[in-house]
Amino acid sequence: MRHIISILLENEAGALSRVSGLFSARGYNIESLTVAPTEEPSLSRMTIVTSGSGDVIEQITKQLNKLVEVVKVVDLFEAPHIERELMLIKVRASAKDRDDMKRMSDIFRGRIIDVSEDTYTIELTGTGQKLDAFIEALGRTVILETARTGACGISRGQRVLRI
Amino acid sequence: MELSGAEILIKCLQAEKVEYVFGYPGGAVLFIYDELFKQNKVKHVLVRHEQGATHAADGYSRSSRKVGVALVTSGPGVTNAVTGIATAYMDSIPMVIISGQVPTHAIGLDAFQECDAVGITRPCVKHNFLVKDVKDLALTMKKAFYLATTGRPGPVLVDVPKDVTVAKCKFEYPDTISMRSYNPVVKGHSGQIKKAAQLLLEAKRPMIYAGGGVILSDAAPQLTKLVRMLGFPCTNTLMGLGGFPATDKHFVGMLGMHGTYEANMAMQHCDVLVAIGARFDDRVIGDPAHFGQVPRKIIHIDIDPSSISKRVKVDVPIVGHVPDVLDDLIQLIEAGKQRPEAKAISAWWDQIKQWKTKDCLRYDRKSKIIKPQFVLEKLYEITKGDAIITSDVGQHQMWAAQFYKFDKPRRWINSGGLGTMGFGLPAAMGAQMANPDASVVCVTGEASFQMCIQELSTCKQYRLPIKVVNLNNRYMGMVRQWQQFFHGNRYSESYMDALPDFVKLAESYGHVGIRIEKPGDVESALKEAFKRKDELVFMDFMTDQTENVYPMVGGGKGLTEMILAEEL
Ligand SMILES: Cc1cc2nc3c(=O)[nH]c(=O)nc-3n(C[C@H](O)[C@H](O)[C@H](O)COP(=O)(O)OP(=O)(O)OC[C@H]3O[C@@H](n4cnc5c(N)ncnc54)[C@H](O)[C@@H]3O)c2cc1C
Ligand SMILES: Cc1ncc(C[n+]2csc(CCOP(=O)(O)OP(=O)(O)O)c2C)c(N)n1
Numbered sequence: 001m002r003h004i005i006s007i008l009l010e011n012e013a014g015a016l017s018r019v020s021g022l023f024s025a026r027g028y029n030i031e032s033l034t035v036a037p038t039e040e041p042s043l044s045r046m047t048i049v050t051s052g053s054g055d056v057i058e059q060i061t062k063q064l065n066k067l068v069e070v071v072k073v074v075d076l077f078e079a080p081h082i083e084r085e086l087m088l089i090k091v092r093a094s095a096k097d098r099d100d101m102k103r104m105s106d107i108f109r110g111r112i113i114d115v116s117e118d119t120y121t122i123e124l125t126g127t128g129q130k131l132d133a134f135i136e137a138l139g140r141t142v143i144l145e146t147a148r149t150g151a152c153g154i155s156r157g158q159r160v161l162r163i
Numbered sequence: 164m165e166l167s168g169a170e171i172l173i174k175c176l177q178a179e180k181v182e183y184v185f186g187y188p189g190g191a192v193l194f195i196y197d198e199l200f201k202q203n204k205v206k207h208v209l210v211r212h213e214q215g216a217t218h219a220a221d222g223y224s225r226s227s228r229k230v231g232v233a234l235v236t237s238g239p240g241v242t243n244a245v246t247g248i249a250t251a252y253m254d255s256i257p258m259v260i261i262s263g264q265v266p267t268h269a270i271g272l273d274a275f276q277e278c279d280a281v282g283i284t285r286p287c288v289k290h291n292f293l294v295k296d297v298k299d300l301a302l303t304m305k306k307a308f309y310l311a312t313t314g315r316p317g318p319v320l321v322d323v324p325k326d327v328t329v330a331k332c333k334f335e336y337p338d339t340i341s342m343r344s345y346n347p348v349v350k351g352h353s354g355q356i357k358k359a360a361q362l363l364l365e366a367k368r369p370m371i372y373a374g375g376g377v378i379l380s381d382a383a384p385q386l387t388k389l390v391r392m393l394g395f396p397c398t399n400t401l402m403g404l405g406g407f408p409a410t411d412k413h414f415v416g417m418l419g420m421h422g423t424y425e426a427n428m429a430m431q432h433c434d435v436l437v438a439i440g441a442r443f444d445d446r447v448i449g450d451p452a453h454f455g456q457v458p459r460k461i462i463h464i465d466i467d468p469s470s471i472s473k474r475v476k477v478d479v480p481i482v483g484h485v486p487d488v489l490d491d492l493i494q495l496i497e498a499g500k501q502r503p504e505a506k507a508i509s510a511w512w513d514q515i516k517q518w519k520t521k522d523c524l525r526y527d528r529k530s531k532i533i534k535p536q537f538v539l540e541k542l543y544e545i546t547k548g549d550a551i552i553t554s555d556v557g558q559h560q561m562w563a564a565q566f567y568k569f570d571k572p573r574r575w576i577n578s579g580g581l582g583t584m585g586f587g588l589p590a591a592m593g594a595q596m597a598n599p600d601a602s603v604v605c606v607t608g609e610a611s612f613q614m615c616i617q618e619l620s621t622c623k624q625y626r627l628p629i630k631v632v633n634l635n636n637r638y639m640g641m642v643r644q645w646q647q648f649f650h651g652n653r654y655s656e657s658y659m660d661a662l663p664d665f666v667k668l669a670e671s672y673g674h675v676g677i678r679i680e681k682p683g684d685v686e687s688a689l690k691e692a693f694k695r696k697d698e699l700v701f702m703d704f705m706t707d708q709t710e711n712v713y714p715m716v717g718g719g720k721g722l723t724e725m726i727l728a729e730e731l
C-alpha cells in the first residue's frame with residue numbers, strides 16, 4: 001500500500017544521502033522524495049512517498065528513526081491528511097490551440113505562468129492523481145516538458161509534526 | 164591558548180581515557196602522528212594493514228567493554244579499514260575510527276589519495292562525520308564517543324581533512340552531551356514488563372534465548388539470576404556465548420544453523436519464548452515461515468526498536484537496556500506470589516533431556532587422525548575454560564563455539580554478523596592488549612589465517628604471547644562442507660594447495676611454531692605452548708580433512724530440519 005512518510009531531520013550536509021542510502025540499501029521503494037528547510041532553519045522536512053506491506057512500512061519508520069540526524073518521523077497515513085504536488089508543464093500552444101489550452105488549464109484550475117509564441121507554461125497543484133489526469137487529458141503530443149515536485153503532505157486538524 | 168586540530172584530536176582521546184590507538188600512518192594524518200609522538204598517554208599500536216587496525220580495535224573493545232579506536236590515512240587507508248568497520252557494525256561493537264582526508268580545498272577534485280570516506284562507510288557505520296572546521300572537531304569527537312557507546316553500540320567514523328589538523332582554535336571538551344535527534348530508550352515500559360512476567364509464569368514450555376545484546380550490555384549477572392530463579396532452559400546465540408554459564412544445568416547449548424539438537428527443538432516447540440538482546444538472525448531461526456508454524460508467545464527485549472518484529476512478529480515488545488529491563492522483571496517476579504508451573508516445567512525438562520540423548524555433538528574419539536573437536540576439548544581442559552578465545556570464520560569457528568564452554572562473558576570473540584575471515588589474529592592482539600595477563604588463544608583455519616597473517620609481525624613488535632590454534636584441514640572446510648552436502652561433492656576451488664610451512668613461517672617472524680600430526684601429541688603440544696608464557700606459539704594441527712560440523716540446518720531450511728552426524 002502507498003504511504004506518505006514525513007520526516008524532520010537536522011539540516012546538515014549528508015543527511016539526505018543517509019535517508020536515500022537507507023532506502024536503496026534495504027530495498028525499500030521510493031515513489032518520490034522532497035526536502036526543504038522548515039521555518040526553523042536548523043531543521044529540514046522531508047516527504048517520502050513509498051509503498052509496501054504494513055510490516056515493511058513499520059521497518060521503514062523504525063530504520064528512519066534510527067538515523068542519528070532524524071528528529072521525528074510520522075506516517076501521514078495513520079490519520080486524515082492532505083497531500084499536494086506541484087507541476088510545471090510546458091505545452092505546445094500555437095495560435096489555433098491557444099484557446100483550447102487555456103480552457104483546459106482553467107478546468108483543472110491551473111495558471112498560465114509563462115507564454116511564448118508557441119508555448120504555454122502552466123502551473124498546477126493537486127494530488128498526484130489530479131496531475132496525472134491533467135497530463136492524460138492533454139495528450140502526449142502537446143506536452144513539451146513536465147517538472148513535478150513529488151508529493152508533500154500534512155496532517156489535518158490538531159496533529160502537528162514539530163519538535 | 165589555541166591548539167592545532169591534531170593537538171585537539173589527541174587531547175580528545177586523552178579526555179576519553181583512550182589507552183590504545185591501533186593505526187597506520189600516511190600523508191593525510193602526519194600531523195596527528197606528530198602529536199602522538201609528542202605525548203605518552205595514548206599509546207599507538209602499529210599494525211601491518213589497516214584491516215588489522217580495525218579488527219584489533221574491535222577485539223580490544225569486545226574483550227574490555229571499552230571503545231576501540233583506530234587511526235588510518237585517507238584513500239587506501241580508509242578502504243582497507245572498511246572490512247573491519249563493517250565487521251564491527253554487524254556485531255554492534257563500539258568503535259571510533261579516525262581517518263585522514265585530503266585538505267578541504269582539495270575535496271572533490273580527485274586529489275591524491277582522496278576517497279569519499281563518509282560515503283564509502285555510510286552503510287556500515289552507526290554514524291559518521293566529516294569535520295570541515297577545526298572549531299567543530301572537539302564536539303564531533305565527543306559525539307563520536309557518545310554515539311558509539313550508547314543505545315545500540317556501533318562504529319563511528321570521523322573524517323578529518325589535513326588542513327583541519329593544522330588549523331588552530333581554542334580547545335574545550337564538553338563533559339556531557341545531548342542531541343535532540345538521538346535519544347535511545349533505556350528503561351523498559353512497565354506495562355509491557357508486567358505482561359512479560361505474567362506470560363513467563365504461566366508458561367508450560369518456556370525458553371530463554373539470549374544473544375549478543377547481553378554481552379554488549381554486561382547483563383550476564385541479571386540473565387543468570389533470571390534463568391536460575393525461574394528454572395527455565397536457556398540457549399545463547401553465537402554472539403551471546405558466555406552471557407549465561409555454559410556449564411550451568413539450565414544451558415542447552417548454542418542454537419541455530421550449527422546449534423545443538425536440544426536447543427533447536429526447544430526453540431521450535433516452546434510455548435513462551437523470551438528473546439533477550441538477540442535479533443532472530445537467519446542463521447538462528449532458519450526459515451521464518453517454518454518457525455512460525457508452531458504457535459508460541461514471544462517476548463522480545465532489545466534496545467533497538469528496528470530489531471523487534473523485523474523477521475519474526477512478537478507479542479510483547481520491550482524496548483530497553485537489557486540489565487535495566489531484567490532488573491525490573493526479576494523484581495516484579497520476586498515481589499509477586501505466583502511461581503512457575505512446576506509440574507509443566509519438569510515435564511518440559513524431561514522432554515529436553517530426551518532430546519539431549521541424541522548426543523548431537525558426538526564425534527569419533529578413536530580416530531587416528533586428529534579430530535578438530537578433540538583439539539578444542541583439550542584446549543578447554545588445559546586452559547580450564549578461562550582463556551579469551553578469538554576465532555576466524557569457518558568450521559573451526561563453529562567447533563570452538565560448540566566445544567569450548569564459556570562461563571563468562573567477553574571471553575568469546577568472533578565475527579558473527581559479517582563472518583570476516585582474517586578477524587582472529589588482529590582481534591587477539593586487541594584482546595591481549597586489553598588483558599595483558601590473560602591467556603589469549605586464536606582458533607583459526609589455514610585459509611582464514613592467511614588473510615591477516617601479516618599481523619604476526621605486529622605481535623612480535625609488541626611481544627604479544629598469543630597462542631594460535633590452527634585447525635589445518637587443507638580445505639576451506641566450511642565451503643567444502645556445503646559443497647559436499649548441497650553441490651554433489653564438487654569441491655570447486657575450496658582446496659588449499661601450496662600452503663606455507665606455518666612452522667617456519669612463525670619462526671621467520673620470530674615466534675615459536677609447532678606442527679602436530681597425531682592425536683596423541685595434541686595435549687603435550689598445548690601444554691608446551693602454554694608454558695611459553697612470553698611467546699607467541701603457532702600450533703599447526705593437521706586435522707581430519709573430511710570432518711563436518713554437525714548438527715547442521717541447511718540454508719533456508721526449518722530450524723528442526725537438522726542434518727545429524729548419525730544420518731550420514
Ligand atoms: C559460519 C557462521 C555460522 C554461524 N552459525 C550460527 C549458528 O549456528 N547460531 C548462531 O546463533 N549464530 C550463528 N552465526 C552468527 C549469525 O550470523 C549472527 O551473527 C548471530 O546469530 C547474531 O547474534 P544475536 O542474535 O545474538 O545478535 P547480535 O548481532 O549480537 O545483536 C545484538 C542484539 O542486541 C541488541 N542490543 C545491543 N545492545 C543492547 C542493550 N544494551 N540492550 C538491549 N539490547 C541490546 C541489538 O540491538 C541487537 O538486536 C554464524 C556465523 C557464521 C559466520
Ligand atoms: C573474507 C571472506 N571471504 C570469504 C568467506 C567465505 N568463507 C566462509 S568460511 C570459508 C572457509 C574458511 O576456511 P578455513 O579458514 O580454512 O576454515 P575451516 O572452515 O577449514 O575450518 C570461506 C571461504 C568469508 N567468510 N570471509
Ligand SMILES: [Mg+2]
Binds near residue numbers: 636640
Ligand atoms: Mg581449513
